[in-house]
Amino acid sequence: xxxxxxxxxxxxxxxxxxxxxxxxxxxxxxxxxxxxxxxxxxxxxxxxxxxxxxxxxxxxxxxxxxxxxxxxxxxxxxxxxxxxxxxxxxxxxxxxxxxxxxxxxxxxxxxxxxxxxxxxxxxxxxxxxxxxxxxxxxxxxxxxxxxxxxxxxxx
Amino acid sequence: xxxxxxxxxxxxxxxxxxxxxxxxxxxxxxxxxxxxxxxxxxxxxxxxxxxxxxxxxxxxxxxxxxxxxxxxxxxxxxxxxxxxxxxxxxxxxxxxxxxxxxxxxxxxxxxxxxxxxxxxxxxxxxxxxxxxxxxxxxxxxxxxxxxxxxxxxxx
DNA sequence: TCACAATAGTTGCGAGCGCAACTAAAATGG
DNA sequence: CCATTTTAGTTGCGCTCGCAACTATTGTGA
Numbered sequence: 001x002x003x004x005x006x007x008x009x010x011x012x013x014x015x016x017x018x019x020x021x022x023x024x025x026x027x028x029x030x031x032x033x034x035x036x037x038x039x040x041x042x043x044x045x046x047x048x049x050x051x052x053x054x055x056x057x058x059x060x061x062x063x064x065x066x067x068x069x070x071x072x073x074x075x076x077x078x079x080x081x082x083x084x085x086x087x088x089x090x091x092x093x094x095x096x097x098x099x100x101x102x103x104x105x106x107x108x109x110x111x112x113x114x115x116x117x118x119x120x121x122x123x124x125x126x127x128x129x130x131x132x133x134x135x136x137x138x139x140x141x142x143x144x145x146x147x148x149x150x151x152x153x154x155x
Numbered sequence: 156x157x158x159x160x161x162x163x164x165x166x167x168x169x170x171x172x173x174x175x176x177x178x179x180x181x182x183x184x185x186x187x188x189x190x191x192x193x194x195x196x197x198x199x200x201x202x203x204x205x206x207x208x209x210x211x212x213x214x215x216x217x218x219x220x221x222x223x224x225x226x227x228x229x230x231x232x233x234x235x236x237x238x239x240x241x242x243x244x245x246x247x248x249x250x251x252x253x254x255x256x257x258x259x260x261x262x263x264x265x266x267x268x269x270x271x272x273x274x275x276x277x278x279x280x281x282x283x284x285x286x287x288x289x290x291x292x293x294x295x296x297x298x299x300x301x302x303x304x305x306x307x308x309x310x
Numbered sequence: 311t312c313a314c315a316a317t318a319g320t321t322g323c324g325a326g327c328g329c330a331a332c333t334a335a336a337a338t339g340g
Numbered sequence: 341c342c343a344t345t346t347t348a349g350t351t352g353c354g355c356t357c358g359c360a361a362c363t364a365t366t367g368t369g370a
Contacts, residue, residue: 008275015286018294021301022285026181027227028308046356065318072182075319077357084356101318101365120163130177131170133303139173141296146176148288153183201326220348232327234350239325256335256348 032129040121043114046071046081048122051090051115054107061106063096090114187284188277195276198269201226201236203277206245206270209262216261218251245269 011019034045041048053070054060062070068078082105085091090111096102107115134142166174189200196203208225209215217225223233237260240246245266251257262270289297 008278009282010278011281011286014291014294014298018289018298019281019286021298021305025301025305025308029304031227032308044356063318068319072186074358076321076359079320080355080357099318099366103319123163123165126166126174127164129307130304131166131174133307134173134300136169138296138300138303139169141293142300143169143173143176145289145293145297146180148293149184149285150176150180152284152288153180153187199326218348223349229328230349231329231351235326254336254348258349 029129033125036125036129037118037122040125041114041118043118047085047090048115048118050081050085050105051107051111051118054091054105055112055115059106060112061094061104063102064105065102067105085111184284188280191280191284192273192277195280196269196273198273202240202245203270203273205236205240205260206262206266206273209246209260210267210270214261215267216249216259218257219260220257222260240266 030045037043037045037048049071050067053067054062064075064078064082067073068075071078073081082091082093086093090108092106092108094104094106096104131139185200192198192200192203204226205222208222209217219230219233219237222228223230226233228236237246237248241248245263247261247263249259249261251259286294
């Protein structure tokens, strides 16, 4: 490959080890966390995210567009995800009285109960798969590293 | 929530910071890397993975089942992904002469040229988004941390 | 004030992929 | 040596989600 672009700055050994360990791990980790959530609470990670964010919002309701931005979903993606939650009765839609363009996603009491029931299992899963594999030192290093990376993404 | 399960071991501040920084970052990171690859080489991350693995295989060919295991895809998922690459002429299928159940995915010269053209841009993207945001120390810490996590997934 | 732009959300369409069912070809074992 | 099991791969179906087009409402500037 070096013939094509002599000045490509290929990864050295340390860099490659970090990249490979990262990229190979996150897929499996997410898969395992997702499976845990499905088994313990019959819920997808995406649905769980919605319930968490709504539960933390004032009056347990949010504008669709805010929710979409928060979850990195397109408007259409969020519409469909909410469709499922509405059908199950975890969330309802309300038209905003201030701006009649906006739909408010509202967490129902049932949705809140589902979240409360799921949360301990999810935390246990995150501990088992992630937190408890690392020392406090490693957790701090990792926070610093990912904060750096995250900031770089918005330059 | 504590009423439901008094003994849930919730995340403390350090743990929560690590978890949030990780989970919030990886989605955006993968999205950016994918976008970079699409822009520079009109290729998905999945297709790139296939080309890389084939290029590293003896005679640039692999059994479908080995490829599926390597890429964490189900057989059906891999069949469909290969369909696209075959249609574009990057890969061909061959029936194995040793075991007539197995299909070999074979990297074509064109597919190899596409990979060679894409690789420098992809490496630059990985550097820009990930490697260059971290010190050598951080890279080593991160490798150790993710190795721990990865090993835990297979217990 | 009124045409035009911007914003919020939904829908049709298509891509990607998992699950279950299926075919074909080995491997096994009585 | 033949019946059963195992393995490899494909296909139908369904799910999730992005893109583009669309409607409805609000904001803006001449």
